[in-house]
Amino acid sequence: MADIRMNSIMKKYEKNVTAVQDFNLDIKDKEFIVFVGPSGCGKSTTLRMIAGLEDITEGDLFIGDLRVNDVAPKDRDIAMVFQNYALYPHMNVYDNMAFGLKLRKFSKSEIETRVKNAAKILGLEEYLDRKPKALSGGQRQRVALGRAIVRDPQVFLMDEPLSNLDAKLRVQMRSEITKLHQRLQSTTIYVTHDQTEAMTMASRIVIMKDGVIQQVGTPKEVYDTPDNVFVGGFIGSPAMNFLTGRLEERHLVINEVKVLVPEGKMKVLRERGYVGKEIILGIRPEDIHDEPIFIESSQESKLVATIDVAELMGAETYLYSKIAGQDFIARVDSRSDIQNGQKLELAFDLNKCHFFDATSEERIRP
Amino acid sequence: MIDKIKEMFGDRIVEEFSDVESVNNYRWYKTPQDQPFGIRKHSLTEYEVNLLEIFVTPLPAYYLQLSTEQTMWKQLLFEGTQPDSKSPLKPSRILQFRILSKDADQELFQEAIENMLSDDLIFVWKNTYSLIVIEPFKDEPISAQQFQGLMQTIESDFFIKAVVFIGTAFHTFQDSVESFEKEARIFQSFLSLKNINQVYTLASSFPNYLLSQMDDDDYNFIRNHIFHTIEPELKDTVKMLLKCNLNYSLAAKNLFIHRNSLQYRMDKFTEQTGLDVKTIPDAVTAYLLLLKN
Ligand SMILES: Nc1ncnc2c1ncn2[C@@H]1O[C@H](COP(=O)(O)OP(=O)(O)OP(=O)(O)O)[C@@H](O)[C@H]1O
Ligand SMILES: [Mg+2]
Numbered sequence: 001m002a003d004i005r006m007n008s009i010m011k012k013y014e015k016n017v018t019a020v021q022d023f024n025l026d027i028k029d030k031e032f033i034v035f036v037g038p039s040g041c042g043k044s045t046t047l048r049m050i051a052g053l054e055d056i057t058e059g060d061l062f063i064g065d066l067r068v069n070d071v072a073p074k075d076r077d078i079a080m081v082f083q084n085y086a087l088y089p090h091m092n093v094y095d096n097m098a099f100g101l102k103l104r105k106f107s108k109s110e111i112e113t114r115v116k117n118a119a120k121i122l123g124l125e126e127y128l129d130r131k132p133k134a135l136s137g138g139q140r141q142r143v144a145l146g147r148a149i150v151r152d153p154q155v156f157l158m159d160e161p162l163s164n165l166d167a168k169l170r171v172q173m174r175s176e177i178t179k180l181h182q183r184l185q186s187t188t189i190y191v192t193h194d195q196t197e198a199m200t201m202a203s204r205i206v207i208m209k210d211g212v213i214q215q216v217g218t219p220k221e222v223y224d225t226p227d228n229v230f231v232g233g234f235i236g237s238p239a240m241n242f243l244t245g246r247l248e249e250r251h252l253v254i255n256e257v258k259v260l261v262p263e264g265k266m267k268v269l270r271e272r273g274y275v276g277k278e279i280i281l282g283i284r285p286e287d288i289h290d291e292p293i294f295i296e297s298s299q300e301s302k303l304v305a306t307i308d309v310a311e312l313m314g315a316e317t318y319l320y321s322k323i324a325g326q327d328f329i330a331r332v333d334s335r336s337d338i339q340n341g342q343k344l345e346l347a348f349d350l351n352k353c354h355f356f357d358a359t360s361e362e363r364i365r366p
Numbered sequence: 367m368i369d370k371i372k373e374m375f376g377d378r379i380v381e382e383f384s385d386v387e388s389v390n391n392y393r394w395y396k397t398p399q400d401q402p403f404g405i406r407k408h409s410l411t412e413y414e415v416n417l418l419e420i421f422v423t424p425l426p427a428y429y430l431q432l433s434t435e436q437t438m439w440k441q442l443l444f445e446g447t448q449p450d451s452k453s454p455l456k457p458s459r460i461l462q463f464r465i466l467s468k469d470a471d472q473e474l475f476q477e478a479i480e481n482m483l484s485d486d487l488i489f490v491w492k493n494t495y496s497l498i499v500i501e502p503f504k505d506e507p508i509s510a511q512q513f514q515g516l517m518q519t520i521e522s523d524f525f526i527k528a529v530v531f532i533g534t535a536f537h538t539f540q541d542s543v544e545s546f547e548k549e550a551r552i553f554q555s556f557l558s559l560k561n562i563n564q565v566y567t568l569a570s571s572f573p574n575y576l577l578s579q580m581d582d583d584d585y586n587f588i589r590n591h592i593f594h595t596i597e598p599e600l601k602d603t604v605k606m607l608l609k610c611n612l613n614y615s616l617a618a619k620n621l622f623i624h625r626n627s628l629q630y631r632m633d634k635f636t637e638q639t640g641l642d643v644k645t646i647p648d649a650v651t652a653y654l655l656l657l658k659n
Contacts, residue, residue, distance in 0.1 A: 038620070038621075038622075039606070039609075039620070051525070052525065053467075053521065053525070053527055072468075072469060072525070073467075073525035073526075074469070074524075074525040079522070080521075080522040081522070082518040082519075082521070082522060083518070084511075084514045084515040084518050085515055085518055085519060085522075086512065086515030086516045086518070086519050087519070088478065088481040088482055088516075088519065089481070089482065090480070090481045090482070090483075090484070090485070091481050095481075099478070099481075099523055100522075100523045102474070103471060103474050103523055103524065147522075147523075148522075193620075233622055234622065239622050308626070320624065320626075327624050327626070327627055329624075
């Protein structure tokens with residue numbers, strides 16, 4: 001059993017560099033947790049504190065029932081895979097996988113059992129005698145995973161293990177890691193700055209910014225109900241659009257564009273006292289429509305937009321435009337008939353949109 | 367513990383075995399905290415030795431029993447012995463490893479490094495956490511980037527933090543030796559910069575080294591002056607753009623904004639600071655001003 005509990009964890013590197021603060025998270029046994037966020041937000045620092053490679057400045061870290069703040073890294077029963085991970089070029093695959101066990105003074109026969117077992121799981125049995133040079137990129141990455149698997153740890157920590165692979169291999173390894181997790185059922189914490197990776201792999205996502213957790217939830221939760229502007233903009237590609245406007249009795253007014261706010265949402269905004277104030281509308285690109293039939297039935301949430309750029313992406317097209325100097329993107333079914341600079345009718349599906357406080361950038365909720 | 371031992375043995379004790387004389391004339395131990403120390407051999411009674419060894423462990427042989435080559439390098443590097451022209455030593459590059467955590471298994475650490483590089487290395491331990499590795503000159507030596515991966519591998523095997531400074535590869539061994547002293551000193555100051563690298567080279571650490579030589583007040587004065595009116599968000603924008611080597615599309619993608627918005631922000635940056643990062647001198651200035659926290 002390996003629950004991980006993090007209570008008010010804080011990390012200061014030097015007196016004025018706070019890398020992580022007020023970090024609270026309960027990770028349940030067998031979960032696949034993904035830390036995601038922009039560069040420098042403290043993902044690696046948090047992972048390294050769990051590993052014990054960085055000291056925890058303040059707060060408590062529990063693995064199982066044990067407070068491990070002062071437990072040496074090697075006694076924490078974890079295994080790590082890192083981004084730039086290399087294999088020992090002069091050892092064959094077998095020895096690469098065995099080395100960590102040798103360090104921990106496992107017996108020869110125990111090492112052999114474990115390495116062979118890991119090789120079987122990863123489909124590396126035929127390659128045990130090869131040197132890393134003679135492996136493909138994917139095989140090497142599997143050996144890297146194998147080096148962690150043989151340790152049979154309570155917890156796997158992975159820091160952007162796929163970011164050095166090319167796009168195709170990355171997608172393939174992504175699903176291999178997911179399958180591996182289903183098979184081994186070990187608690188896993190996985191760091192990435194790629195939100196697609198986060199969405200496809202995680203049982204829960206932890207979104208971080210500037211060392212602070214922004215939201216924790218399942219991929220669906222964070223996609224459908226982002227807690228703030230940052231999460232809304234970070235999760236989803238292309239990103240959610242944000243348009244600042246003034247709220248009237250029944251409408252949101254963004255300069256010359258005036259859209260009707262559905263009554264359910266309007267009720268909340270009214271109760272929270274936002275009428276007459278500036279608020280931020282968050283709307284996903286796929287919730288902006290160009291189909292005549294949708295526009296027909298959305299007379300009070302349509303606008304005429306000048307399309308700056310139309311990007312044909314295969315099955316769909318991204319339309320780049322502006323309202324009152326604010327950029328937005330619409331994601332519509334594939335069409336190749338749009339010229340740059342052309343005017344086009346679009347309609348917002350406001351039932352699917354979110355409203356955020358213009359100052360705190362928090363989502364406005366009942 | 368080491369303080370207690372010093373109290374007991376006074377000037378009979380040394381803590382660095384940097385010269386051959388000290389290796390031979392002292393009996394070497396390490397404390398449970400991995401702190402090495404030597405006590406002058408002829409001054410120790412058998413009783414003292416027995417007593418000591420209840421609390422501390424003798425240092426393993428590979429520190430102390432040195433091959434001829436190891437001894438020669440040790441004398442060259444730490445005792446300033448002049449290399450003679452008939453010396454059998456080869457031109458080399460010098461790698462300085464520093465282990466930053468306790469409880470490392472030095473013998474296996476050495477084995478790991480042999481398996482990273484090659485089996486013709488010469489190892490000289492300066493103390494239990496500083497290892498000098500002399501790597502005979504190679505036409506295609508392992509790059510700093512490859513080292514980065516290997517250091518992470520070591521980290522995940524040993525669960526320790528370690529850093530390496532990669533010296534310059536020289537064709538003659540006189541040059542290797544002469545540059546060592548300077549490299550060692552510069553490495554020392556890189557370490558005190560507390561930046562986040564695991565692999566240091568003269569080139570990659572130069573900007574940080576440069577800043578470490580500058581007065582903090584002056585630096586802040588200049589920065590505040592140039593960034594006087596700038597919005598904080600713009601600093602992150604420029605940092606990212608520089609990190610992406612001025613590749614606008616990539617930077618925009620990483621910042622989750624449209625390329626046009628990035629262009630717009632950069633225009634604002636130029637307006638507010640007078641710096642146009644498309645020119646090299648301004649890019650260098652912006653880079654240095656954004657390097658420190
Ligand atoms: N050893 C260190 N000394 C000082 N500051 C550090 C150190 N390591 C990290 N930092 C700082 O702490 C902050 C968080 O860094 P961290 O490496 O955890 O970010 P990250 O989310 O993993 O980013 P990336 O996606 O770029 O890997 C950054 O501002 C970074 O500069
Ligand atoms: Mg990181």
